[in-house]
Amino acid sequence: MPIKRITLVIVLLLTLVVFWMYREPIGAWLAWFSNLNAVIETIRGYGWWGPALLFILFILQAFLAFIPGQALMVGSGILYGFFGGFLLTWVSLVLGGQIAFWLSRTFGRPFAEKWVSAETLDRWDKSAAGKGMAFYVITLVMPFVPNDAMCYVAGLGSMSSKRFLLANMLGRGIASLLTATVGANLVEIPAILWVFLVGFVVLGIAGWFFAKRMQKTEPAD
Numbered sequence: 001m002p003i004k005r006i007t008l009v010i011v012l013l014l015t016l017v018v019f020w021m022y023r024e025p026i027g028a029w030l031a032w033f034s035n036l037n038a039v040i041e042t043i044r045g046y047g048w049w050g051p052a053l054l055f056i057l058f059i060l061q062a063f064l065a066f067i068p069g070q071a072l073m074v075g076s077g078i079l080y081g082f083f084g085g086f087l088l089t090w091v092s093l094v095l096g097g098q099i100a101f102w103l104s105r106t107f108g109r110p111f112a113e114k115w116v117s118a119e120t121l122d123r124w125d126k127s128a129a130g131k132g133m134a135f136y137v138i139t140l141v142m143p144f145v146p147n148d149a150m151c152y153v154a155g156l157g158s159m160s161s162k163r164f165l166l167a168n169m170l171g172r173g174i175a176s177l178l179t180a181t182v183g184a185n186l187v188e189i190p191a192i193l194w195v196f197l198v199g200f201v202v203l204g205i206a207g208w209f210f211a212k213r214m215q216k217t218e219p220a221d
Contacts, residue, residue, distance in 0.1 A: 050079065051088055062100045062148045063115050064203035069093075069148065073176065077183020086180035093172040094165075097140075097151040101164055104155030112152040120146055125152045133159070133167045140171025147175070189221045 043050040048218045054076060061067035073093075077085035102114040112121060124146070126133060136159070154164045 020167050039072070040078060043075070044079060051084075054079070054088060056094045058089065059096035059099065062093075062151060063098035065115075065148075068157040070143070070179065073179035074183040079183075082180050082184040085183055086176050088105065089180060090173050090176040092167075093176065097148070097168045098161075098165060100148065100151035101155040101161065101168070104152040105161070109156055112156060116146070116149045116152050120149050121153060121156070124149060125156065128153050128157060133163050136164065136167035137171040137174075140168065141175045141178075147171075 043054055046053055054072065057067060057072060058069070061069040064066065073085075073089050076089045079085065080088060100115075109121070124139075128150075136150055136154055139145050140147050149167070151164075154167075159167075
C-alpha cells in the first residue's frame with residue numbers, strides 16, 4: 001500500500017477515535033455554532049485571543065461544513081471593524097483554501113470525498129472543466145455556491161498552485177471585503193452599500209452566463 005494511502009488511513013482513524021472520545025463536547029459545539037450571537041460573544045470574551053480563535057475557525061470551516069463560514073465573516077466585521085475584520089477573514093480563508101487545495105492534490109479524490117460529497121465534487125468538476133482562473137474567482141465570491149468545495153475541485157484539477165493562489169486571494173479578498181463592510185455597518189447599512197451589493201451580485205450572475213455562452217460559441221480546436 002502506498003505511503004500516502006497509509007498516512008491517510010491513519011489520520012482518518014485517529015480522527016474517528018478523537019470524535020468518539022469527545023462526542024459530548026463536540027455536540028455542545030455544534031449547538032453553539034447554530035447561534036451566531038453566542039459565537040460572537042464567546043469570541044469577544046477571549047479578548048486578545050479572540051482573533052486567534054476566529055482565525056482557527058476560519059481555517060477549520062474549509063473542512064467542517066457545520067461551521068457557518070459566511071456568518072463568521074460578517075461576525076468578524078462586527079467584532080473587529082472593517083479593516084481588522086477584512087484582514088483577519090481574508091488571510092485565514094486564503095490559508096484554509098490553500099491547505100484544502102494542497103491536501104486534495106496530494107492525497108487525491110478519496111481524501112476530498114471525506115470533506116465534500118461525491119455528488120458536489122462531480123457537479124462542480126464538470127462545471128470547472130475547461131475554465132480558467134476567473135471561474136474560480138467568481139465561485140469563491142458568489143453566495144449559494146459551495147465556496148470551500150471549489151478548493152478541493154481545483155486541487156483535483158489541472159490548475160497550477162500559483163494560479164489557484166491568485167484566484168483564491170482575489171475571490172476571498174472580494175468576499176472578505178463585502179462581508180467586512182456589512183459586518184462593520186450592520187446597525188445602519190448605508191443605501192449606497194445595498195446598491196453596491198445588489199449590483200455586484202447582478203454583475204456576477206451576468207458574467208457567469210456570459211462566460212458560459214462564450215464557451216459554447218468558441219470554435220473547436
